[in-house]
Amino acid sequence: MKFIKYIFSAVILFAAVCAISSCRVASHNGKLDGQWQIMSIEETATGLSAAPETRSYLCFYLHILQAYGPTYRLTANMTYDKEEEVLTADFPYISQGDVDKNLKPYGICSNPVTIEVVKADSKELVLRTPETVITCRRF
Numbered sequence: 001m002k003f004i005k006y007i008f009s010a011v012i013l014f015a016a017v018c019a020i021s022s023c024r025v026a027s028h029n030g031k032l033d034g035q036w037q038i039m040s041i042e043e044t045a046t047g048l049s050a051a052p053e054t055r056s057y058l059c060f061y062l063h064i065l066q067a068y069g070p071t072y073r074l075t076a077n078m079t080y081d082k083e084e085e086v087l088t089a090d091f092p093y094i095s096q097g098d099v100d101k102n103l104k105p106y107g108i109c110s111n112p113v114t115i116e117v118v119k120a121d122s123k124e125l126v127l128r129t130p131e132t133v134i135t136c137r138r139f
Contacts, residue, residue, distance in 0.1 A: 028062070029080050031120040032087075035059045036136035041107040043132055056106055058125075058136060065089045067106040074102060085117040107134040 038056040042049040052069075059066040065078040065087070076089035090112035094102050099111050108115075109131040118133070119126040125136040 028082075029060055030082060031122065032060045032080065032117060032125070033062075035139045036125050037139040038106065038134060038136050040135045041132050042135070044128075045131065052105060054105075057139060058106065058127075058134075067103070067108070069105065074106075085120075087115050087117065089113050089115065107132040 036058045038052050040049050040051050054069050056069045063078055065076040067074045076091040078089045080087040094111050116128040118128050127134040
């Protein structure tokens with residue numbers, strides 16, 4: 001009876017160790033990964049800077065960029081080149097006609113969009129599109 005108890009305990013322990021070690025996903029986006037609150041959006045053509053009217057966030061997870069506010073979320077397929085510090089995002093469900101209404105509140109003025117990562121550290125993220133500079137803080 002004791003022998004069966006030890007074998008059962010060993011099998012459960014082995015299964016737990018395998019499950020814990022196999023669920024880790026390493027970040028390949030570096031400090032970019034995570035949730036960022038948009039603090040300001042500056043238009044490069046005019047130099048005007050403004051905070052978003054409502055709390056708005058950008059989230060970067062593996063190959064996904066999510067832009068969301070209090071009422072809806074927009075999801076983009078994303079590629080990130082660490083060497084060049086440039087990411088490209090394509091929002092598949094946003095037509096070019098809906099960009100002003102849906103993406104402009106996040107500082108994104110075209111779809112697909114190429115974004116340069118100017119600064120990414122543990123507290124601040126600065127992104128530059130051809131039209132805007134988006135400043136975020138880690139949330």
